[in-house]
Each structure stands twice: as C-alpha cells, then as structure tokens.
Amino acid sequence: GDDSHKKAQQFSGHMMGDKSEAVSSFATSKTIKEQRQFLPIYACRDELLGILRENSVMIIVGETGSGKTTQLTQYLLEDGYGDYGMIGCTQPRRVAAVSVAKRVSEERGCKLGDEVGYAIRFEDCTTKETIIKYMTDGILLRESLREPDLDGYSVVVMDEAHERSLNTDVLFGLLRDVVARRNDLKLIVTSATMDAEKFSMFFGNVPIYKIAGRTFPVDILFTKNPCEDYVEASVKQTIQIHLQPTPGDILIFMPGQEEIEVTCGAIGDRLEEVDGAPPLAILPIYSQLPSDLQAKIFQKAPDGVRKVIVATNIAETSLTVDGIIFVIDGGYCKLKVFNPRIGMDALQVFPISQANANQRSGRAGRTGPGQAWRMYTENCYRSELLATTVPEIQRTNLATVVLLLKSLGVSDLLSFHFMDPPPQDNILTSMYQLWVLGAFDNVGNLSVLGRQMVEFPMDPAMSKLVLVACEMGCSEEVLVIVSMLSVPAIFYRPKGREEESDAAREKFQVPESDHLSLLHVYQQWKNKGYSSTWCNTYFIHYKAMKKVREVHSQLLEIMEKQKLEVTSCGNKWDIVRKCICSAYFHQAARLKGIGEYVNARTGMPCHLHPTSALYGMGYSSDYVVYHELIMTSKEFMQCVTSVEAEWLAELGPMFYSIKESVHSIEEGKAKAAERRKQMEQELAEAEEALEAERER
Ligand code: ADP
Ligand code: MG
Secondary structure: OHHHHHHHHHHOHHHHOOOOOOOEOOOOOOOHHHHHHHOHHHHHHHHHHHHHHHOOEEEEEOOOOOOHHHHHHHHHHHOOHHHHOEEEEEEOOHHHHHHHHHHHHHHOOOOOOOOEEEEEOOEEEOOOOOOEEEEEHHHHHHHHHHOOOOOOEEEEEEOOHHHOOHHHHHHHHHHHHHHHHOOOOEEEEEEOOOOHHHHHHHOOOOOEEEOOOOOOOEEEEEOOOOOOOHHHHHHHHHHHHHHOOOOOEEEEEOOOHHHHHHHHHHHHHHHHOOOOOOOEEEEEEOOOOOHHHHHHHHOEOOOOOEEEEEEOOHHHHOOOOOOEEEEEEOOEEEEEEEEOOOOEEEEEEEEOOHHHHHHHHHHHHOOOOEEEEEOOOHHHHHHOOOOOOOOHHHOOOOHHHHHHHHHOOOOOHHHOOOOOOOOHHHHHHHHHHHHHOOOEOOOOOEOHHHHHHOOOOOOHHHHHHHHHHHHHOOHHHHHHHHHHHHOOOOEOOOOOOHHHHHHHHHOOOEOOEHHHHHHHHHHHHHHOOOOHHHHHHOOEOHHHHHHHHHHHHHHHHHHHHOOOOOOOOOOOHHHHHHHHHHHHOOOEEEEEEOOEEEEOOOOOEEEEOOOOOOOOOOOOOOEEEEEEEEEOOOEEEEEEEEEOHHHHHHHOOOOOOHHHHHHOHHHHHHHHHHHHHHHHHHHHHHHHHHHHHHHO
16 A cells, blocks of 8 residues: 555655656557547538538537547648638637647647647747647737737637636627628637527527537436535545545546645545555646646556546636546636725635536546536535526626727727626726726727727736836836736745745845835846746745746837837836836725725725735835735735825825825715716716717
C-alpha cells in the first residue's frame, strides 16, 4: 500500500509539484487519426458541410465531447474555407481557448501559432500563417471595433453558446447584422444543450443540426438529507468510491479555486489515514492554474492508478476528459453578479441550475455506464434550483460593453437587438457610470476621452487611469501599475513560511499606497535584470511577473499607436496618487477607526486588507480610493491608495464637496442620488428622442 500511494502522489500535480515522468501521453494505443474518426461528429462531417454550403448561418447541437470544438474548424479548413479568410472559433473561457488550440495543433501536427493559433487578452499566439484561430469571445468583440464586418474571417464558429456569456450575447446582436451585410461569411453557433430553437429563431429560423451522441446511462444519486458541508460530503463520497474495486476516474465539481484546493488537500489527508489504500492521482483544474498543470488532467495515469479531477464548471462543457465514470456534483458554482451593496460586480457562490446539474451528470456517461452523485436532495433539485442560469447580460455591470457598442456606432442601446435584453436599469446605470468617468457627455454621446478609453482592452476606470496619466505626466509609472493589476497573484505565501513571506512583501511597501507598492516591486525587479532568483527570494511568482512584462509591452504598443506619450514623473509619486484618485474617486472611503473605513458615498463599512501597505503601519489616511472590493468574511478594499480630501472634491465634484464629505454622509448620499436620477432621466430622454427621430 505504502509504495503505490507514493506513486500516486508523484503523479499528482497538486500535491507534489511538477513531476510528471510517471505519466504516459494520452491514448498511445490509438493514432490521432483513429481518435478523430471515432468521435460522433465524424459521421456527420459531409452532411454538416453540405448544409453550410446552402446556408450562411446554422446551429449545431451536440453532447459535450462529440467533437464540435476540435473538429469543426478542421473540417472547414479541409473544405476550403481557409482559402479566403480565417476560420475563427470563439470560447467564453480563456482556458478552453488555449487548451483546445494546443490539442488541434497537435492533431494537425503543426506548431502552435502557425496554422492553428489562439488569442486571449494580452496573449496573441497567432502569426500570418494562422488559419484556424481560437479566441475568447471578448477578443472577437474587440476585433469588430477595427473591422466591423470581420473581413479577415470566412467562417466564425461561436462555440459554447449555451453558456450565454456577456460577450457572446453582444456578438450575437452584432453578427446578426454582419451576416446580413456579408454573404460570403458563414456563421456556426454551437451549443451543448437543447436550447437551440431560441438561437435559430434569433438568426431568422436557420437550420439546427443535432449530432447523434453516444452516451451511456448514468445513475443519478441524491443525498437523502440536505448536507451541511458540500466539500466535506464530496470528499467522503470520493473516498467511498475509491475504496471500492470498480475502476473508473472521478470528476468532482466545486465552485472555485479555494474550494478545489481544500478538497484536493482533504482527499489526500483522508487517504493517508487508510491502511493499504490503492493509489489515487488528485488533479485540480481552474482558470488560474498554470497551464502546464492544467494539461495534466488530459494525461493518462499509470496503470492501476485512479484519477480524481477536481474542477470548476470549466469541466461541465468546455473541456472533456475521457474515462470519467463517477461524477460528484457539489451543487454550487461561482457567478459574476452585480452586487448593489458594494456597487460593483463580484464573483459569488450560487446554487447551480438544473441545466448545470444535468450537464455535470452527463460527464459520467461518455465511456460507459456511470454514476452521478449529487450532494443535494432530489427535492432541492426539483423545487429550489432554477431551470437554467440567468444569462450574464442580465446580471452584471455593462459599462465595458456599453462603451464598446457606443463606439461601434450603436447610438440607441435600448433598442439594440439583444437575444435577451438586459434590464433597462442596468443599461442606464452603466451609462451613468460612464458619464461619471467622463466617457459620455450629458446627452449620452461618447466624449473624446471615451473614444480613447475604448482602445484599451481593460475596464473603463483602468483605461481612464492610463489616459489621465498621459495628461499628468506619469504614464510610465501608471502603465506599470496597470500591468501589475492585470495579473493576479504576484505574491505567494507558502504554508509554514507565512511570516517569512509576509516580511518579504513588507520590504516593498510604500506606506501610503498599494498601487505604489506594486510599482516599487516592478522597478526593483527591472533593476535586477528581470531575474527569476530575485523573485524566488522575495516570494514573488516569476511567471506572474513575466506576464506583467508582456502586458506592459502590449500596453506600450497601444500607447504608441494612439500617439500617447510615455513620460515619467520621476520620484514625485504624489502625482501618481492624484492620478489614481482621478480615475477611482467613485470608489473612495473615509477613515472611521483603525483599519476601518466607510464608503464615502454610501456610508457602507469597508476594511483594509491585512496585506495592504496601509494596514497597521501607523499611517492612517483620512481618505483612500480602492481598486476593487472583495467580499469574503467582510468587505475588503483591494489595492488602496491614500488621497487628499481636496482631490476628491476637485476630481469628483458630482459626488463630493469638502463640506459634505467631511460632515454629512447622509446629505451627500441624498445629493448623489438626486444627481444620479437627474442624469438617468436626461439619458433616457436623449435615448427616446433618438428613437423618435429614427421612426420619423
Ligand atoms: P465538444 O466540443 O463537442 O465538447 P471536443 O472537440 O472538445 O468536443 O472534444 C472531442 C474529444 O477530443 C474529447 O472527447 C477528448 O477526447 C479530445 N480532447 C479534447 N481536448 C483534448 C486535449 N487537450 N487533450 C487530449 N484530448 C483532448
Ligand atoms: Mg466544446
């Protein structure tokens, strides 16, 4: 027992780091050609291509794993569509875009980035040779700014349409018109679920093709009683399944990285307590996991070693792993929702929908009969879960999208052709926010600043930060800060070495600002010749820093194209603080007690994060602005900079005057609400007037 356990641990990317010698490559028994021909979509190849010749738009429905994502683009290439343009395929998730592009380049025997490439934000792995291009839907949306008719493409496959991501939904509206204008463009929309009718109607009753799947029966098993802790319940169930002799890999669904790591750890610990337990390879997958570790889920474990994959809903439909017989469904997922309490989008844990549950169960029946263990009761499934998830466009902030659509010349957003229109309030709120940032004028037209903001692939406030920095002469510094903010998890804090790593982090802290602390880190790294040893010494992720450098150079390119000047303010870092204030004054807080603040507009309590440079340094600032709020045990401000009260009054006059902000929150709140109402009214009137004009 002891030895085999070691063997499994060695395989496990999670527990033992990066040792994969024991792993044989996927399916050495079958050639790639045989694998391709074995997929359900292969039998439909000619029929699909036939339908596409007759129609410019078609919908394809097929079970996850039938070959839609990896095969369609190749069929199109083989049928000649690559001769007069690119074959684009959009994915709602970055991980999927990269992983699938890798797989397809292997299938075609080419180097990634040559014939087959991918593009995600801040990472373009394509060349002039690229014909098949996988990308996030956000990338295609941005490309439509340059080329409203997407002239570079002969076909666009909008994959995973059932996910209904915000960008996909917006692309639907845009592409509907593009297809009408360009009769040489083909559009394929794919979905893993049967909601295809709706897509078909939207594009004018276009054909729906269903790929006959090969699925096996899956036993659905609910818990008898509601379980208190779905992580614990899932761990227990995993151990139980694993200790039975029935072979087959296990797939566990958890909402996010944190829950995944806890689950992986607990399974490992629990197994160690069992004498003579057979080996088990524990493999996590989530979007922030380094891509070499992500790739491990596709590798075959050594003979006799069972795999357990612990995944977010990325494994629901975007990625397919062969050999799964058991599914354990924790019943929750993370969704981005607009949280009115904090006034911004936040990732929050929600119960999944019935559609999610069914997709998850289906993963168990691909190779043979399977079992799906649901960590909730049947009654809960029937009466508490929604039938389908609310589309993102109806639950998140739309500022970025509104800005984009406006600059595409969509003047009347309220009558833009959305498949499921967002609530009017959402649109108006977003327009108001853009007006606050100066992207819109008083009648809702794009301002010069707004037009420049669109050029940057970031949210409006970050773009504004860069643009204001150009005016204030500190763009060199701000560009670094923005790049650092675009890459998550710069610092790490290994178990058992918390104090050491905290001390290292403190060395870089600039007492009045986390933003400036980030700048400080980058400058030191640059001085050390971008060294990896330097990073390791200070518990800084070298890979993350390399990514920051890439982002930085891409932002520089955009600046150059926009003829924006990169200038340094030297060591006058107060200028940088004021610049940050001018882009983030809408996210300001006022000191109330040690480490305790209240939002300067709403009075809502919020807190300094213990990792903040301002925390416990004996430095207390009356006012701060923050980059974002995160909600864990309480509302924490993430990345904070101290600012002067006068700056807030000067830069955010629609919210603050010195008297108000110091003396009466309530009064300020009422005033802000009044102004906002007035603004929304004006915007709505402007929209109406436009519409009336059009009808005339
Ligand atoms: P669909 O899009 O219909 O869900 P895919 O085209 O993604 O299906 O997957 C088809 C098959 O390709 C999967 O069953 C899997 O066997 C294989 N596959 C996909 N991606 C990878 C990968 N990165 N590594 C190995 N095999 C893969
Ligand atoms: Mg797919």
